[in-house]
């Protein structure tokens with residue numbers, strides 16, 4: 001028998017649910033009764049003929065089962081839940097002194113030494129379940145994950161996760177892009193390519209197994225698109241090596257959602273064996289026909305290779321754009337991700353073609369192993385933080401980042417990856433000098449406008465910064 005749909009929850013239910021949470025527990029039955037009475041009256045007044053207390057399908061949901069967040073749009077509710085979860089973890093860590101559970105748990109005795117990040121940054125990581133591990137190349141592995149309750153991760157194509165591990169007792173954090181298409185029912189995965197002396201990338205490639213738990217923050221990042229089925233556009237994507245990971249997510253999502261759009265991908269690698277997602281790109285090419293052009297450039301190609309040879313630098317790029325007939329009509333958008341030299345050369349080539357910077361989206365992640373370790377001032381500096389009309393003075397110790405000092409002082413600061421990769425901690429420098437670890441994700445334009453990243457920024461003098469937004 002087909003029943004009527006359950007009675008929908010309304011704002012009134014939410015208000016009563018909130019009241020029940022705010023009032024002493026003894027008042028809950030009274031509040032529930034008041035809600036039931038009021039619901040009956042409202043139903044009658046609106047012409048419904050309720051038998052709410054005998055018909056299960058029409059009865060209001062029990063008060064203690066009403067989650068007011070369910071009445072918000074899903075994405076907003078997810079954000080609020082994430083904020084609540086983070087706040088609880090922060091409270092546990094900073095106020096109650098509780099240590100969060102290990103960040104990678106492995107049932108086997110040979111458990112990886114992956115735990116939390118005590119005392120480094122407030123750890124808001126959450127555990128994800130590793131549900132599959134797929135080797136893409138000798139040097140790259142895709143790690144499929146779900147939230148710990150088995151649900152799919154919410155993300156935007158092109159975003160990344162910050163992964164926390166502890167190796168030999170040292171807490172480390174790295175960012176890895178989600179490479180899956182951003183569609184319901186598509187399993188989510190990050191893809192991790194080994195880099196020379198990369199401690200985390202090698203550790204994950206060597207040890208990650210189905211059933212592990214992976215501690216992550218995010219997703220975050222602004223290197224993304226909003227696919228819309230009505231769009232009809234041409235996107236040009238330029239990737240080098242593991243820079244393909246966010247590009248792959250954007251590319252496949254756009255092709256599947258925007259049936260009138262097309263993509264040209266120029267993808268540089270050392271050798272044919274190094275090409276991550278080689279087969280996936282080929283099957284997408286077969287599926288989407290001339291809506292996808294995937295052009296490979298190989299530095300050390302095999303004998304049978306007939307495609308472009310060499311390093312994907314500005315000259316090779318220009319010649320490929322020419323050979324592929326990519327005509328820039330002023331509407332093309334470019335997505336670029338790869339090693340810093342490739343990105344710089346791509347910029348130069350696109351500039352020569354007259355492409356305005358606002359049509360180029362770029363993502364650069366650099367291993368902390370490659371970073372300059374800038375310690376900032378060798379003495380404690382005073383930093384004035386303005387946030388939401390309030391002023392706070394904080395002391396930043398030598399070697400400490402502004403973010404670390406501000407959080408330690410109890411100031412609610414925005415951040416996500418804590419490694420210069422997402423821009424979430426961006427603030428405006430009003431006065432003083434701030435030194436940042438390089439490279440990081442700030443664009444040229446942002447630097448010129450005086451922005452700095454607090455997670456990798458250290459004062460060189462007394463400073464004043466302003467946190468924008470609410």
Ligand code: FES
Nearest residue numbers: 416418423425455
């Ligand atoms: S928190 Fe991501 S750049 Fe600072």
